[in-house]
Amino acid sequence: MLRLSDVKAYYLTRRAIVKAVDGVTLDVRGNEILGVAGESGCGKSTLLKILYDSLEPPLKLVAGKVEAEMKTVSGKTLKLGPGQIRHHWWRFISYIPQGSMSVLNPVVRVEKQFLDSISRRHRLTNKREIHERIANYLNELELPIEVLNSYPHQLSGGMRQRVLVALGTFLHPQIVLADEPTTALDVVIQKGILLMLAQVQEQMKNSLVIVSHDIGVHYQITHRIAIMYNGKIVEIGPTEMVFKKPLHPYAQMLIQSLPHVGDDKHRVGISGRPPSLIDPPLGCRFAARCPFVMDVCHKEMPSLMEVEPDRFVACYLHREPLQARKNVE
Amino acid sequence: MTVIFFVPRFLPSDPVTAALGRVMSSGSAMRPEEVQAMRSTLMQLYGLEGTLGEQYFNFMKRAVFGGSFGPSLAFYPTPVNALIGKSLPWTIFLLLTSTLIAWVVGNLIGVLAGYQSRRIYSKILEGFAILLYPIPYYILALILIILFVYINPIFPVSFNVQGAPFSLEFISSAVFNSVLPALSIIIGSFGWWVLSMKALSAGIAEEDYVSFARFKGVGGPAIMGRYVMRNAILPQITVLALNIGAIFNGALIAEILFGYPGLGTLVYTAVVQSDYNLLMGTISIGIIAVATAALAIDLLYPFFDPRIQYR
Amino acid sequence: MVKLNARLVAGGFLLLLFIIVGVVLSRFSPYDPRSWNTVPRNLQPSQAHLLGTTSLGQDTFWLLTFAVQNSLIVGVVVAFFATTIGLLAGLTAGFVGGYIDRVLTLAMDVFISIPSLPILILVASLLHGKTSLLTISLVLIVFNWPWPARQVRSIALSMREREFISTARFSGSGTLSIIVREIFPYVLAWSLANFVNTVLVAIATESGLAVIGLSSLEQATLGTMIYWGLQYQALLAHRWWWIGAPVMAIILLFIGLFLASTGFADLSAERRGRYRA
């Protein structure tokens, strides 16, 4: 559906070059929920901007390829590159932002903001028909119709976020990108919204990309997970497998550091802090904090390699690619 | 805001002595009793008898409830009210049209410049506004007079309206004569609206809901109108309420310089003729009018902003 | 390092020019600006009289230097006191809150919504002819403190809830120390911008009053120059330099002041932005 190959996107400011995404290869497949996990400043929101084709100065695509395949109404496949994807926003690819107060226009009623997004993209021109369709869709998602007539400030945070989910999925886009969709929401509402997202994806059988710093969220609803560290993807694979047996030391330590209710095991965080994106080290970005560090780690960045079926990791501890192992066998 | 009515209290006192001083300095010698008699007459006329509280009470009784400021001394016995009644419509007409034109045009240009603040045309517009904004109204008025009355005599030197009231000729000549004073107020306040609207809309263009609208695929004009402008215009309404006093200040001087028959010229006449009642009347009315306008805008504000509800 | 922006540089340059003209150059004046008929009347600009002479027999250029000086003095005095009073009132209202806040806020709103010019006219006409620059400055201070006070109050209100204020409290700092050491640094750059802006407003109002002959007519300011020019029908007689010189001076001075003021405002915004990023 959407493929990034060795993409580099930097913020070119007068002061410095921030290498927010520095060589990322990733593909979003059809009918899946893909999670992108990482800590603040690891480049995950920049990655989202690349996926959504919304690069604006000072952010610039420096290297790599971005390709999208869009199925048209007549059943043909259309190939899209950077600068073209944006022409199909909302119909082919849509975006669900963090549900803060500030993403909806405070002085315009919700229905009008719905209409904004479809008037240009949708064939429907009859106003009453559109209203009917929107009302039906909200009904499907178990949202009260009254929200259409409300101003954003009249809705609670959870309700606003559900409206945003409805807004982003109304046109049945083939790809939906969700940017920290439940951050700043209470856990009960978070659960409700994540389940709603999963349910919508199940019905539409499209691709949903969820970006979140909370790896518990990824465990609960994603099918595959990509873990980012310092501008790079360090591990990517089926969610269940990655959580059961994380391969990259960062992923291992991160997952092991989280405490659980009812579990009295002593947990430790990872010491040190990530290197700066302005001046990243030559070798593996995690080398300075890694307990298994080797000489080679400081010399060159390990590339992302398939080490088990559908599991990719960028670490010298897992240097033998799947292909080579198969050959030996 | 309504405490404006207390303003007359701020007056540093004794206009009577001042008036007497003027009479005496004009050369005529007077006997003390005459002076005393004149003093008390003046006191009565000015409503300055009794203690401060009584004065205040009397003034309020006369001005607020009776709606009267007494007779004018310069145009004796025409009441001050009649004079004000004649000139106030002129000022309101001038102020209303020019403020409205400046506000609307300034805001439109401002939003344009703010929404696309990186474009060259918006930088040129902003530069233009920066040069215009700090120039006070009366300087603009002088420049306009120099340009269009003396160097390039399109408009008459003094205000000159012809024809019977409300005939076509009257209206057209009134409008023609008002062009320059209006222009000085429009140009004078225009820069401020452009600059403040530009700053506001540039800020709003960075808001999440604007970028989200762009992500939704909403077109440029719709974003500018429904998203940027709709949000930026709200604070501009409040700012209008706050600035109406300053615009009124400018209009007063512009009127005097152009000889426009409004409140400003009346104030000036009162000052020149030392007509205390007229002065009090015009100034009180001016302040009350401005305060009322500001209050009205403040009260109307919730109708524009859906976020404010009176429950 | 503080990076100067273009506006500040341009504005600062213009202001420096005026300070040189007004404060330094006026000391070298060969004539007393207050006495009339020291030079031949109504001369066109020439080498001897750079900007010609007035109908009262004054050298326009040297008169202008005094006018600039007096106008600047009025502006700076008013701006200094108005900004200081505004700063104190705003900080008190915002930080002490409660009853005091309500009274101060009411006072601010009243003064802001009253047009100042009518009151000034009233005062000037009551003092008829005896108006001095000092009384005018006093009234201007009365009408110009509420703007900074209002702004500072809202800054103080938002700062009061900030966590670092609480940190300072729990570090044992008293209220005065918190205002001086925690809040003041944030208000300072803004106050500077306001100061320059108030200079502008004060000069503008004084000149406005002067143009219609209600300011101190003995002391030359930019406004009184225009007033005398108008009185002697300089326009009708096409003596442009008499009125043109102060008009141009006012325009340039105000553009300089405005550029400097917005320059300071930008500077404070920029610094805040940079730290936040």
Next chain:
Amino acid sequence: MSDHLLEVKDVTKVFRIGGLLFGTELVAVDNVSLSLAKRAPSILSIVGESGSGKTTLAKIILKLQEPTSGDVLLEGKSIFGCHLNRDRLAYYRAVQPIFQNPFETFSMRKCVDSYLYDTALNLKVAKGRKAARDIVADALSSVGLDIKGVAGKYPNQFSGGELQRISVARGLIPRPKLIIADEPVSMIDASLRMNIVNMFLSLKEKYNVSFIYITHDLSTAYYLSDYVAIMYRGNIIEYGSSDQILTNPIHPYTELLLNSVPTIGKKWERNLRLSNIELRDDKNTACKFASRCPFVQPVCRQNKPPAVQVPGEREVLCFKPVDYALDRTTLDQGSEKLTTRRWISLGDGSC
């Protein structure tokens, strides 16, 4: 002397929202009582979602806000009673805060270490700058930082985790008996979070300092605390030892919270429906959770639930255990569902 370090007694805080004429009242903290024992240092977590009043409660304990009614006692003495400077400083010596946002804890225009020196000097921990330096260095080293790496630097030169450490170090300088930490790790990255949390545990042992840990995160609350208080819309609806409450909740809301945590290794059941009613104006005479409660009874909508003592130093604000204790049979008839609930077994033998 009281044998409580801290007692929160019937504290209520009401805010007025909006103008004098059209405003509404919001009860942020509703009749909350809590206590911390003095004999040994302990960590109490106050857990709640946004709007539960937990931060307001923290601000009241920190004297940053005054309660509308009720009192807070520190070692038996009201913290709101005296306004003498001496008392104020004594309070600051005993209680210190750690705030949520480390970037907001220090002014961007000041060197971070100036706050540490201020604390040492103003609170009279050190006499003179030289002695203060030793104390500051000591405090910094107890959170794993070196004074040389901190001196003369501004907040923007540190990471969030480092700033939070400095914030803890500053709080430690007067050797307080109690530290109130309001969401101290919610802005800290997951990989660094446990470093701070573990630090609290070791400080508790090393310096005999008690903590009130305010959070929305149940897993760190479980990991860190001895006692837990769950807040819901201004009330503490369940209180007790963290083991009991978080592994064996009684209140339906606690249970709902626990089931909503995205725990790794335990997938959610896909059965949660969010209510479409915007909870704003319930009457004050009912259980505030009634409209969301899956086990709601008529009585819950009519009466305020009582605070019920449950064996093992536990307290619950719910009708469930009361009804059980009073008349099990009527309740069984009233709702079949309830008989299958776990809390019934908890009541067995003890009530």
